Amino acid sequence: MTNEGFFAKVYSITKQVPFGRVTSYGAIARYLGTPQSARMVGWALNASHLDDSVPAHRVVNRKGLLSGKHHFKGSNLMQQLLESENITVINNGIDNFDILFWDPNIELIKQ
DNA sequence: AGTATGACTTTCT
DNA sequence: TAGAAAGCCATAC
Numbered sequence: 001m002t003n004e005g006f007f008a009k010v011y012s013i014t015k016q017v018p019f020g021r022v023t024s025y026g027a028i029a030r031y032l033g034t035p036q037s038a039r040m041v042g043w044a045l046n047a048s049h050l051d052d053s054v055p056a057h058r059v060v061n062r063k064g065l066l067s068g069k070h071h072f073k074g075s076n077l078m079q080q081l082l083e084s085e086n087i088t089v090i091n092n093g094i095d096n097f098d099i100l101f102w103d104p105n106i107e108l109i110k111q
Numbered sequence: 112a113g114t115a116t117g118a119c120t121t122t123c124t
Numbered sequence: 125t126a127g128a129a130a131g132c133c134a135t136a137c
Contacts, residue, residue, distance in 0.1 A: 005134095006133090006134060006135090007134095007135095024119085024120095025118070025119055025120085026119065026120060026121095029119080029120090029133085034132085034133060034134090035120080035132095036119090036120080036121095036131075036132040036133055037119090037132070037133040037134065038118095038119040038120060038132090038133090039116095039117050039118085039119050039120085039132075039133070039134085040117085040119090040132090040133055040134050040135080041118080041119080042117065042118035042119065043116090043117055043118075043133095043134070043135070044118095044134090044135095045118060046117080046118065047135095056118080059118075060118085061118075061119060061120085062119070062120065062121095066118090067118055067119080068118025069118085070118080071118055072118095078118095
C-alpha cells in the first residue's frame, strides 16, 4: 500500500469507510500524512471513477457538503447513494454530519 | 522542465 | 459572524 500511488492510498481508506458513515478530504489527507493535500484526495476520487468499489459518495468536504456531487454520473446520484445508507442529505449537505463523521485517524489504525 | 488545474482547508479582513 | 483570498500537494499537459 505504502508503495502504491497516492490514489491507491485514498482508495484504500475510502473503501474502509463504514456503511452509513462519511469522512472528509482533509481527514483522509491527514491520514496519509499530508493534510495540505486535501485537494489531491478529491483528484484521486476523480480517478476512482474507474473503480466502482470506491464509495466516493461517502467523502465530502469539511462542511459536510456534497461538493463533488456534480462529478458523479447523475447530479443527484451522490445524494441518492447517501440516502441509501440511511444518511439524510439536506440542501447538498449531510445532516448530523458531525455525528456521521468518520475520522480515519481515530477510527482507523495506521499500518 | 515549467506551468496550470483541482471533488479542499485555513486564515485574514 | 460572514465573506474573500492565499496556500499547499500531486498529477497532467
